[in-house]
Amino acid sequence: MTHPEFTMDNHWLPFTSNRHFRKDPRVFVAAEGMHFTTHDGRKVIDGVSSLWCVAAGHNRRPINEAIKRQLDTLDYATAFQIGNDQAFLAAERIAAMAPGDLNKVLFCNSGSEAADTSLKVALAYHRARGEGHRTVFIGRERGYHGVGFGGMSVGGIPANRKAFGAALLPRVDHLRFMHDPVNHAYIPNEEPVWAEDPLVELETRILPLHDPSNVAAVIVEPIAGSAGWYIPPKGYLKRLREICDKHGILLIFDEVITGFGRLGTGFGADYYGVVPDMGISRPTRDSSGTRSLRFTKYPDHEVPAPAALSQSSWESSLAIVVGGGSR
Ligand SMILES: Cc1ncc(COP(=O)(O)O)c(C=O)c1O
Numbered sequence: 001m002t003h004p005e006f007t008m009d010n011h012w013l014p015f016t017s018n019r020h021f022r023k024d025p026r027v028f029v030a031a032e033g034m035h036f037t038t039h040d041g042r043k044v045i046d047g048v049s050s051l052w053c054v055a056a057g058h059n060r061r062p063i064n065e066a067i068k069r070q071l072d073t074l075d076y077a078t079a080f081q082i083g084n085d086q087a088f089l090a091a092e093r094i095a096a097m098a099p100g101d102l103n104k105v106l107f108c109n110s111g112s113e114a115a116d117t118s119l120k121v122a123l124a125y126h127r128a129r130g131e132g133h134r135t136v137f138i139g140r141e142r143g144y145h146g147v148g149f150g151g152m153s154v155g156g157i158p159a160n161r162k163a164f165g166a167a168l169l170p171r172v173d174h175l176r177f178m179h180d181p182v183n184h185a186y187i188p189n190e191e192p193v194w195a196e197d198p199l200v201e202l203e204t205r206i207l208p209l210h211d212p213s214n215v216a217a218v219i220v221e222p223i224a225g226s227a228g229w230y231i232p233p234k235g236y237l238k239r240l241r242e243i244c245d246k247h248g249i250l251l252i253f254d255e256v257i258t259g260f261g262r263l264g265t266g267f268g269a270d271y272y273g274v275v276p277d278m279g280i281s282r283p284t285r286d287s288s289g290t291r292s293l294r295f296t297k298y299p300d301h302e303v304p305a306p307a308a309l310s311q312s313s314w315e316s317s318l319a320i321v322v323g324g325g326s327r
Pocket residue numbers: 051109110111112113115144145146147221225226254255256257282
């Protein structure tokens with residue numbers, strides 16, 4: 001089926017079989033609340049809030065109005081050497097909400113960019129402290145940290161590694177995946193309890209192999225989402241924190257799918273009571289695709305929701321929160 005008003009020759013969809021898509025396209029032309037409207041007039045539930053970006057619902061009037069107001073006030077200014085009031089306000093509010101002593105906010109334009117940026121910050125941090133030899137990163141099998149080269153390197157999605165493997169970061173290792181139903185009982189909706197320490201291999205194999213003093217950071221999703229939904233075994237994140245602390249390794253939580261209230265707490269870090277050194281997250285965004293962030297009262301409680309915050313470099317759909325530097 002071909003849409004009457006446009007061809008499908010020029011727009012590539014990511015993570016999609018485009019040839020297949022063209023044969024049976026799912027094209028939306030409008031949205032309201034939790035529904036999309038298809039190009040042929042059907043209503044379809046957006047069951048994943050457009051990959052967790054539209055948690056406040058589509059086309060929320062207060063959000064749309066705030067975006068319009070901001071567009072009329074300050075539409076864009078470059079972010080180099082210049083700031084804008086709304087970005088500073090947003091950073092203050094995120095810092096107040098962030099777990100522990102995390103109080104620095106660096107806005108990026110996507111989860112992928114934030115993941116890569118967090119790795120860069122880790123390298124720069126160690127170098128500034130005279131430990132430039134710390135260049136090894138440790139991710140986890142089946143982890144997803146976006147589509148930049150850094151994120152793909154620490155990620156563990158085989159399909160991403162297939163085409164780009166030869167160009168990935170050279171000094172990266174991976175923890176085993178945290179779901180092992182053959183050896184450790186798995187009960188749906190319950191926190192898995194492993195008979196053995198699920199991180200034993202980190203201490204006994206991975207760190208000795210690279211030497212812990214060379215390791216810059218460990219990056220994990222508190223809850224895995226892109227390889228299916230998997231919650232960590234009991235005590236996993238606390239144990240990871242302990243191991244990182246013991247060896248001076250930074251711990252990065254990729255909270256793109258767990259941050260900003262999605263688990264019922266501010267961040268996954270709060271849910272599990274573990275404070276990372278850096279957190280990456282992506283507030284919800286509005287259906288128009290404007291990459292911006294604002295906390296809006298909707299309908300009667302505070303939720304993270306997008307609204308205009310001024311110029312696009314700061315109108316980010318994700319934030320990277322860097323620790324206040326107890327070390
Ligand atoms: C855990 C995680 N990290 C990073 C990303 C990449 O975010 P983006 O699609 O905004 O680049 C995603 C995307 O869903 C994700 O789930």
